[in-house]
Amino acid sequence: MIRIDFTDTGARIKPLHGIGQPPTRGNDCGMFHYLTEAGIPFSRLHDVGGYFGGGRFVDIPNLFPDPDADPADPASYRFGFTDLLVTELMKSGTEPFFRLGVTIENEWAVYAARIWPPRDSLAWAKICEGVIRHYTEGWADGFHYPIRYWEIWNEPDNVPDPMENPMWRGSAEQFFELYATASTYLKEKFPHLKIGGYGSCGFYGVTGGNVPTYAATSPRFDYFRTFFDDFLAYVKAHNCPLDFFSWHSYDSVPSTGMFAAYARHRLDAEGFTETETTCDEWNCNPTLRGTRMHAALCTAMFAELQHAPVDSAMFYDGRCGVSMFSSLFNPLTEAPFPAYYAFLAFNVLYRFGQEVAVYTEQMGEAGQADAALRVLAARGEKDGAARGAVLICNPTGTSLPLELNANGRLTSCSVLTEEGLVEIPLPAELESGAVLLAEYAL
Incomplete structure (x- = not known):
């Protein structure tokens, strides 16, 4: 079981979803709206x-x-x-x-x-x-x-x-x-x-x-x-x-x-x-560029660095290019790869701002490197009301059971797909490479 205590606040969510070069196409900066939408x-x-x-x-x-x-x-x-x-x-x-x-x-x-x-x-x-x-x-x-x-x-x-x-x-x-x-x-x-x-x-x-x-x-x-x-x-x-x-x-x-x-x-x-x-x-295993597993690894990195002694981080890189390191955008279609949506999902927590306590059966208090599921949660305000969010990823090679318990009312649950974050009912298990974002009213 994963238990979220939205009343037990900790550190600020850090600016970990920076990028290297932005997705320019020569002098054309028309893809920069993706930066705004993900709060880079x-x-x-x-x-x-x-x-x-x-x-x-x-x-x-x-x-x-x-x-x-x-x-x-x-x-x-x-x-x-x-x-x-x-x-x-x-x-x-x-x-x-x-x-x-x-x-x-x-x-x-x-x-x-x-x-x-x-x-x-x-x-x-x-x-x-x-x-x-x-x-x-x-x-x-x-x-x-x-x-x-x-x-x-x-x-x-x-x-x-x-x-x-x-x-x-x-x-x-x-x-x-x-x-x-x-x-x-x-x-x-x-x-x-x-x-x-x-x-x-x-x-x-x-x-x-x-x-x-x-x-x-x-x-x-x-x-x-x-x-x-x-x-x-x-x-x-x-x-x-x-x-x-x-x-x-x-x-x-x-x-x-x-x-x-x-x-x-x-x-x-x-x-x-x-x-x-x-x-x-x-960049973690960019050979997986364009896959959900790469998005899950990026999400896991956010959780790791949130609990590590580092002040900020920038992903290499944000170009829309053919290199495997250009892992956020498809150079053929200029559409986002799954990893981009991990950045967008993390930004929900970053905007809320205040990390809250997470406990799981696998790892005790969140943040340890040997965890099967990586979990990060935050609280803040949205439209003048108290809100919270939980970001969970499964960077393993097998599906894992998921039981989520939080002291708030679940308002939405989305899973990352190749097309973006798609709203679904809270699942009973998290597939290999899955990234899930759950939002709560507090």
Whole structure:
């Protein structure tokens, strides 16, 4: 039996249903209504627009094409395409999580174009200052958007050998120096904004290195952790700002929870107790893209991270493309895949806001990684009345009995299908790969 106590409140439901790149089609943002409907809180602007950011979007070389130009001169910048993207995101209600850096270059063996360390770290920081001022202070015919998070680079730790690294053709020490210079300069200019980084590849070594082959990261897992430790030591020694630390996971649901705990433990141990953590790239078994089971795994990840020491999360990714990582939309029909509806269902709880206690026979108090059914519940207000919701998924390979007991009046029960959430009577069992959303009047 699953028992929900809507009177026993806990933590706030966290913004865990962010995404990476949004579903643009060139300059067409016509699919952004899906972001609004699912209440997507963040879109991380990294790898936007394809190779080299499509030559147009987000990447510093696209925004500032001549590295010898004057960062104080608005004429040095090319904001147009990114202006369109950012403005449409803000209209959709989704906050950009702005990566300052470049797109990954997986074809580095042919030509490594933009992944070299900037020639002058301070000059690079001043270019970033111009970008931030444009989007938050109206500089250069810009905007006054409340964009809070500014992330310095992405995965500089991708491969130990700089000549084989698709994100950073420099040493670890060169990246630490860039981060120190840029974060210190930008925090002085924008003390009210959150400056951090660095999009760590993750902590697969924590679980013994049993990472799936689709994770697309270096097999030298120890380097990821060594890089992290050395980064923390450098930042601490040089008194650099670190408002948030970002990291990635393409591992299982329970392993990702372990990575969150590891990141938090190491930050706290080095004195960064106020630093937020965000898993700003995750996807669990994207080989299941387009299936209900993938939606169930995404739902399970929401439950896992709600109870893990992480402040936010962003799914990789929200593109409407052919890659298996583009797991929310069908590129042939532009219709949502089942996983999208998991995000939409989680948003019901996120809007309600207040987590409530869940107890089950399988796992005691909710949130433990070995649970057969993953359950999350919340309460809040809807149309001025007290309401509650329960989100349940079955990420196992077999149907499981379902008995739901809650101190409220059931008003609707929906199950996730390939076409969306379909209302049904409360079932006596939950099929393999099923996701169920039950709403209550309190």
